[in-house]
Amino acid sequence: DDDPYCTTGHTGPLCEVCVAESDYFSFAEGRCVACPSTARSAGVFAGVVIAIAVLAAVYAGLRRLPLSRRLRQRATRIESAVGLQPKFKVLVSFYQVSITLGAVYGVRLDEHFTRWLDVLKLFSLDLFDVAIPGRCIGAMSTRLLVAGIWPYLAVAFVSLAIVTQAAVLKQRQAFELLGRLLYWAILIFYLVLPSVSRSIFSARLCESFRYDDATGQRISFLLADPSLTCDDGPTWDDETSGLAPYFWAFFALWPVLVPLGFLALLFSVRKPVAAQRATPLSRATSFLWRDYSGRFLFWEVLDLVRKIFLTSMVLFIDQEYGSRKLLRTVVAAIVSAMFLTCLALARPYRRSDDLCLTCCFASGVVIQLCDSAMYEDMCYNLVGYKTSRGATTFVVVLTAVMLAVSLAVILVSAVSATRAKTMRLASSKREPMRDGITLADGQQWHLFLSHVWSTGQDAVAVIKNELLQFLPGCEIFLDVDDLKNIGELEAYIRRSQVVLCFLSRGYLRSTNCLREVRAALEMGKPLVLVHEADPDKGGGTLAELRSECPEELQAAIFEAGWPMVVWHRIEDFQHVSLKVIAEALLLKTPKYAGEKALPLCIPGELRADSLAFPKPVVLWASTLNAGARELANAVTAAVAGGISITDATPSRLSTLPRSSDGGGDSDEATHMLLYLNRSTWSGDGAEALAEQVRAARSARLPIVMA
Numbered sequence: 159d160d161d162p163y164c165t166t167g168h169t170g171p172l173c174e175v176c177v178a179e180s181d182y183f184s185f186a187e188g189r190c191v192a193c194p195s196t197a198r199s200a201g202v203f204a205g206v207v208i209a210i211a212v213l214a215a216v217y218a219g220l221r222r223l224p225l226s227r228r229l230r231q232r233a234t235r236i237e238s239a240v241g242l243q244p245k246f247k248v249l250v251s252f253y254q255v256s257i258t259l260g261a262v263y264g265v266r267l268d269e270h271f272t273r274w275l276d277v278l279k280l281f282s283l284d285l286f287d288v289a290i291p292g293r294c295i296g297a298m299s300t301r302l303l304v305a306g307i308w309p310y311l312a313v314a315f316v317s318l319a320i321v322t323q324a325a326v327l328k329q330r331q332a333f334e335l336l337g338r339l340l341y342w343a344i345l346i347f348y349l350v351l352p353s354v355s356r357s358i359f360s361a362r363l364c365e366s367f368r369y370d371d372a373t374g375q376r377i378s379f380l381l382a383d384p385s386l387t388c389d390d391g392p393t394w395d396d397e398t399s400g401l402a403p404y405f406w407a408f409f410a411l412w413p414v415l416v417p418l419g420f421l422a423l424l425f426s427v428r429k430p431v432a433a434q435r436a437t438p439l440s441r442a443t444s445f446l447w448r449d450y451s452g453r454f455l456f457w458e459v460l461d462l463v464r465k466i467f468l469t470s471m472v473l474f475i476d477q478e479y480g481s482r483k484l485l486r487t488v489v490a491a492i493v494s495a496m497f498l499t500c501l502a503l504a505r506p507y508r509r510s511d512d513l514c515l516t517c518c519f520a521s522g523v524v525i526q527l528c529d530s531a532m533y534e535d536m537c538y539n540l541v542g543y544k545t546s547r548g549a550t551t552f553v554v555v556l557t558a559v560m561l562a563v564s565l566a567v568i569l570v571s572a573v574s575a576t577r578a579k580t581m582r583l584a585s586s587k588r589e590p591m592r593d594g595i596t597l598a599d600g601q602q603w604h605l606f607l608s609h610v611w612s613t614g615q616d617a618v619a620v621i622k623n624e625l626l627q628f629l630p631g632c633e634i635f636l637d638v639d640d641l642k643n644i645g646e647l648e649a650y651i652r653r654s655q656v657v658l659c660f661l662s663r664g665y666l667r668s669t670n671c672l673r674e675v676r677a678a679l680e681m682g683k684p685l686v687l688v689h690e691a692d693p694d695k696g697g698g699t700l701a702e703l704r705s706e707c708p709e710e711l712q713a714a715i716f717e718a719g720w721p722m723v724v725w726h727r728i729e730d731f732q733h734v735s736l737k738v739i740a741e742a743l744l745l746k747t748p749k750y751a752g753e754k755a756l757p758l759c760i761p762g763e764l765r766a767d768s769l770a771f772p773k774p775v776v777l778w779a780s781t782l783n784a785g786a787r788e789l790a791n792a793v794t795a796a797v798a799g800g801i802s803i804t805d806a807t808p809s810r811l812s813t814l815p816r817s818s819d820g821g822g823d824s825d826e827a828t829h830m831l832l833y834l835n836r837s838t839w840s841g842d843g844a845e846a847l848a849e850q851v852r853a854a855r856s857a858r859l860p861i862v863m864a
Contacts, residue, residue: 165189170384170385171365171367171384176190176293177190178190180192182291182293184291193294194290247449251461254465255468258352258468263472263487292382298361298380298382298383298398298401299400299404305358305408306354306408306412309346312350313342313343316343320335321335321339333438334438338442340442341441341444344420344423344442344445344446351416351466353469354412355466355470356470358413359405359473361382361401362474363381364378364389365378365379413466413471416462417459417466420446421456423446424447424456424459427443427447431447431455453506457504464493472486472490579628579762581736581737581740582761583756583757584757584758584759590756591631597633597655597748601655602633602635603635603650604632604655604747605632605634605656605739606634606657607622607634607635607636607658607660608658608675609660613696613697614690615638617662621660621725625740629743635654644670647673648677651681652681655683656683656686656742656746657675657686658686658687659686660688661687661700662698663702663706666708666711672711676711684746685718685720686723686738686739689703689724691724691725700716721739721741723738737759737760741755744756744758774801774802775802775829776804776826776827776828777802777804777827778806778807779803779805780830780850782846783847784833784835784837789864802825807850808827809826810857811850811854812857827859829861830850830851830854830861831862831864832851832861832862832863833864
């Protein structure tokens with residue numbers, strides 16, 4: 159029945175209970191409105207599924223295009239240098255907590271801002287905020303069931319899509335498939351955990367109102383469903399007692415079991431991660447540990463617990479008055495400040511999201527002070543704003559500026575990453591040391607530069623400076639920078655993973671250099687040999703330098719198969735030398751210990767980009783040009799796809815007789831391949847080949863010479 163104190167169709171506390179069962183109270187409109195039809199709700203879900211399917215199909219199609227492949231490689235390079243995943247987590251964490259300020263902490267934005275901020279609810283990943291109002295689903299127990307189960311259905315749907323794709327593409331790697339399923343399950347649970355936990359805790363979120371002014375008797379109602387009372391009274395019973403089994407079951411399933419599951423996964427991969435050894439499980443769980451140093455492998459779980467506390471468990475504080483008091487907001491601000499302090503001291507990774515959260519909660523205190531008549535002039539006396547609109551404007555502008563500055567930093571980092579001259583893995587275009595490659599136990603330096611001062615000092619200084627630029631995070635020992643006691647040379651060698659021997663005149667006659675070489679060989683340290691070949695720079699032939707070496711060490715140094723490279727001073731050739739040194743260094747790190755080779759590239763090199771043609775290319779390899787067909791076959795093998803070969807004379811060369819042999823493809827030639835050697839223009843077919851070249855030039859057929 160209608161309440162005489164409320165407008166027609168409204169009843170209950172604060173007139174927020176709808177008389178009609180088919181209506182729900184819309185906080186955005188401030189009145190009861192009709193629930194969306196089942197067809198509309200189903201349409202929302204169908205639209206989302208179709209949109210995901212279309213995007214997946216478009217993405218799969220774009221992946222086959224050469225341009226898309228280059229864009230993916232550039233995006234991978236930017237992500238590797240900038241670190242987009244931790245920044246994504248920063249944004250998600252900030253949003254997941256800030257979206258609860260109204261419901262959990264009573265922080266209400268001024269009405270001038272609420273409508274245009276409602277669009278953010280689309281990103282809350284809360285089923286009841288996006289598609290179906292909670293009160294339209296049915297009883298509170300039904301809502302709890304839907305809230306606790308729908309993410310598992312989402313994981314099942316994504317898993318089915320991945321398995322279907324694998325079946326269509328005939329991918330049979332079982333471990334790889336299971337790893338992808340686990341990765342997506344972790345990502346989905348990470349994203350929905352705060353919103354699902356908040357929905358579960360809504361079964362305990364009540365607010366009390368004075369029932370009898372004379373006696374001070376109060377009555378509590380469930381905020382998620384104000385038609386239910388939360389306590390026993392003279393004329394009413396606790397109508398939420400039946401929700402307790404649902405609450406505790408889903409409390410164990412989500413806020414407890416999910417973090418414990420993440421903790422168990424991290425505990426299982428702690429050894430491979432510490433050794434930087436790639437395993438199927440460590441790759442599948444990389445979303446949880448990739449952004450943290452080895453000492454703080456479990457930090458993500460701690461961060462999850464913090465978010466669960468701020469978005470859900472804080473509801474247990476001051477249940478009688480709920481969010482109308484400052485206690486929850488103050489506790490949240492204190493917890494955020496404490497976490498920020500731990501973050502600053504521990505430095506598990508580079509991120510500043512908790513500073514943003516602390517500002518957010520402090521701003522919430524400002525808005526709540528200025529939005530309640532209970533505090534009268536306290537807003538102006540403490541803050542300086544007379545109205546909630548002024549305080550809200552200040553907070554919104556402050557938050558917008560903060561996010562704009564963060565975005566600007568990300569953009570600047572992305573631009574710098576695209577221009578940075580750092581070595582990349584040729585296979586993935588990622589920086590090899592970006593993902594936290596660490597030294598083995600007891601090691602302090604990746605590389606020890608062994609040299610003689612008289613002829614090698616300048617060159618090894620260049621090697622160190624260049625490698626520090628090309629391999630960020632690399633630790634290199636150089637005597638002028640790190641030597642404290644020359645009597646401890648052997649100790650320095652022991653704490654180095656690889657020893658570089660710079661072979662120049664006098665190196666193998668130096669007492670200290672021989673100490674370093676002997677210590678490295680005795681300790682089983684791998685060597686990399688760099689040969690100074692320029693006599694003007696203190697170098698010589700390899701035979702001359704070997705003659706300086708004690709006979710008992712010659713075989714161990716020169717015949718053991720150590721990587722060797724000549725040191726060059728012309729930039730392009732010097733880069734080749736540096737890549738050989740870097741590859742030898744990386745192959746001895748724990749992460750790449752099982753690799754036999756590790757091809758590297760530098761942005762700007764041809765090897766750094768996957769070359770592809772915008773249109774199909776057909777090479778005409780004339781039968782009169784000896785060796786052209788073999789060269790064409792080699793080019794086709796080197797460039798994956800996009801090139802075919804034909805022996806047939808192109809039809810556009812009308813002055814030449816058509817070839818009668820069908821040894822090549824039937825496609826029309828787009829280029830002529832001309833292979834030049836000492837016998838090209840001699841012999842019986844030389845004049846006929848020259849005529850073909852003249853005809854090709856006359857018909858403007860591009861000629862590729864090699």
